[in-house]
Amino acid sequence: MSAEPERNNLPFEPKSKPKKANKKASGQKEQPVKQAVVKQSEKKENRKAPYKKEEMAIPKVVSDRMVKRVAAFSGIPTFLGIASLVVSYLLSAYAHIKLPPIAVLLVNMGLFGLGVLGITYGVLSASWDTEHPGTLFGFSEFSTNWGRMVEGWRATRQKKV
Template sequence: MASESKPESKRDRLPFEPSRRKRAEKESAEAVSQAGTQKKAGASKQSSQSALKGRKDGRKARNNAIPEVVSQRMLRRMAFFSGLPTAAGVAVFFGSYFLLTRQILEFPKVFVLLLTLACFGSGVVGLTYGVLSASWDEERVGTRLGWHEFATNFGRMTAAWRAD
């Protein structure tokens, strides 16, 4: 709890990292919209303010978007860390079918189920790891396995959950 009262760390915020002031901005926007609806005399002023707000929201959405370089990096990692285990699961399933039908090797069918399930499950986990192990900094590529980036990004994600 004491860490929440401290100012944010010295690192620069990422363009798509959630800000801590969202609630205050929402409340002030609601107050402005309620005050604007109560006063009919200032209708033209209200429409100009809402147009200005719309432009600001558009800029904010572009600033919060994931940069293309980072997005492609995430996609490559997701394809690798999820694609290999999923392909292995398909290969295990068809390979075991071939071995069992040709009676080359005998083993329990539950073994095939559990091994295929483990491969597909690790493919699902690989999706999450692929996103979190990519460097979210545009200039930095990161390491091959991305363990350091995973630890950093997982910490950012849990901190954002706690902030909400």
């Protein structure tokens, strides 16, 4: 039994990782520059992309789901940020209520900041499974997708080291 939990591959996730080409042994002679250039160009022609474009693309169902969530989780706070500026102006101009400028600034920055965070949450809270639409607020999908993202970062960092 392994310590790692088993996870299902997503429909748009490649089934296997591409294999790396073997490097030459350090004891072999170097080829002349012309031959090396010709062989490199031949390798480029013969080499296929590790994944097909369709394998790497996010399915339309999933991307539509992400766009809807980003519009809701980012659009609402952004709209409220703009509305807070209009309301503070109307209160100042017509109701003669003077709000402290720092309060207006902090409320506005807070709402626009929530809008920026809403973009990330909208993408990560969407279900990345084409068959399963997910929940309304997407708390469980967020934790699953966040874990996948962190796992990818760690795998990338380990490859570089």
